[in-house]
Amino acid sequence: MSHESQNKPVEVINPRYTEQAIKEKAYLKELKKQPSTKRFMGYVKLSGPGFMNAAFTLGAGSFASSVTLGAAYGYDMLWIPLYSFAFGIFMLALATRFVTGSEMNVIEAQDKFHGKFFGSFATGLVACFIASIVYTFGQYALGSDALTSLFQVVGLPIPKSISWIVLVAISVPLSLMYGSGENPKAVKFVENAMKVMIGIMLLVFGAVICVTGINLPAMVKGLLIPKLPSGMDGIIMLIGSMTATIGVMDWVLFNNGMISRGYSEEHETLGRFDAFFGGLLPVTLILSFVSIAFAEAFSGKPGIPTSSGELCDALVGVIPSVWIQVGFYIGIIALVVSSMIGLSVTCATSFYQSTNVKRDPKAWYHPVVVLAPQIGFLGAFFGKPVMIVVTVAAMQSLFNWISGNSWYLLGNDTRYLGKRVIQSRFFNAGILICISILNIVFITFIMSKLGVWPE
Template identity: 45%
Template structure:
């Protein structure tokens, strides 16, 4: 069966499922999920891991709510991305260029928020992943330094990013590999907290009741964690993943299901498990401030060699999956920024995939904070522009026709997301520049 026949069968199946009872509908939808997993693995990167690990170590269970509520807030924009994908033939950057300006679409959203941002953030992925590999091999007495083991991360991520978009089967294959990596993360981190133990009462309180420690430090720590979810690049990843699957209005209910069970649930669970592990290990005592030292100290508190290795495999899964997600959205946004089609065989697409691999230098120099601050600064200056443009597109009949947003609460949620997005980056940059301690 060719790609077209497979796609038409999917559409007909979804037409039946959309009117089916809830349990039957959800069961049927499960085999068509995928775009939200592509977004989830992009979110579950070194930044979110480091932020949640630091929060767990510093504040115990108190800030477990951050990943959950930040993703809930982000769902206003994610669902807006699905509305754009299913109700318009235009992708979001092309629509911004047409109905607003190329400064908003090509420059702010395409080049700064998506391409430049993700190229820069790949350094952190390689830095974290190579640390994990070096430590994992050391557990069994094998020397595999960062200067060498970065090749493993490259070989486990680049081929999948390279094949993405080639055809429908390639897209689904990469989506399924992303699902597999998410399952690996959940299993190994569950095993870790099974060993370290869990205070269930504190867990549910910390997960559901928002609290922030007093002082600037608590606020900036929480803000740093929000960055990993409430960002323009994440919205675009989900939007373009749906465009790759050729989502239509028939797919809209599937998109909502996918967003919850492929995005909200796995992101919340993985980051919660990581936070719990560090909360239990460092509760009530002093803790390292460096992510490398945090991970090393956590593993040292785990008596089982298998679970120690499993922890590092989970970190490796985070790194590999994020590299795939960042590379693919970088390529797609780069093409759209220059008004080119989403053609995986084009030179521009290939350049987008290859250029993100510059992050391998993170194995040698770590995360270049000057670059992170510069890019975050640019995003801080312009992210409100892109977010505001999404709000305007959502209410623009020239773009969405009768499918514009009519719900006042929905519009309010979008505006709150945009405001939080801008405040998040401003506070992050000011903190990194030393304006606040």
């Protein structure tokens, strides 16, 4: 073999034409003919990108804001993750339509039909690439504190200046495995790992509220009836919570997760199923569990946790069982690691789609691109990541809104989707409400900074 052929970039095959994707497409055609119960179980078996999206959403920012809102407002703010992700589902359904209706990725389509400001810059570089690096600092800050607290519970005095290495050891291999996108079995393995992590979160945070207790009438009211907080601190936390579940990074990750799996027209029902059962349900349950636990623990008490260390230590006093404490910290670690993997994948895909750099899993630069967010390990040495993450999320909402409008137009553009443009007024209305919320979030953030939001 010549030296030239050894250094020739590997040609990446479109995942929708792999043998596994073709078999999956045939299976889905047959599945549509089956009874509803069997069809449901078949979709559960094939689900994956939705769980990736849920695991990504369940990071330091959403956890910290759920903790703070639960501690400060009790059950009143439980509606935020449910309503936010419910409106976000319209964008995930739109991302599904883009993948199943065209082989052109969404950032490329934005560049072609709306200009590079909307695609490569607003969506790719700002809302995804830069944001994924910034958010990783918060993941390491919370995760390293959780690990240090876990080690202390079992009698190991390991400081967070060292414990962050464990996060690297877990997240890096899985990020590289999924980020290559060239091996369908590796992609599925990481998706299954995400399902396991979500299962751990549901189990341990559910166990915590079994210990702290739960007020069922207050929970139902808090979930279904929206109530706005007063004061600057309240509105900023509201902003952070909402943008944690309806941001562009979530849409792009879900979009590219389906591309990695080789989704085509036959997969659209599966994609929508996955967005609901793999995304909305676990995100709402886990964040609600966290808020309820801290609502019970801090009801009527002064001193709301604001640092990553305080977040990890806040419940220890009301959890008598060492094993529940251990489980609580393991849940946080699972939450952080899953989000870090999603950030790495989003960073890489948005970089390649926003630049002229060829995506080559065998190239020397590919691991560098995938692991760029790992610079966030420096967050392990910072004490208060919560407000940093929330503030960045609020500022990012401007670019979420800009990109969201472009996505809406693409969904109705026959040049991109042909006959598969959105036909439903309800679907279009849901998308417009979602991106309008993003605009309101940015405006209210500016209002709060100007001091015009009521105390």
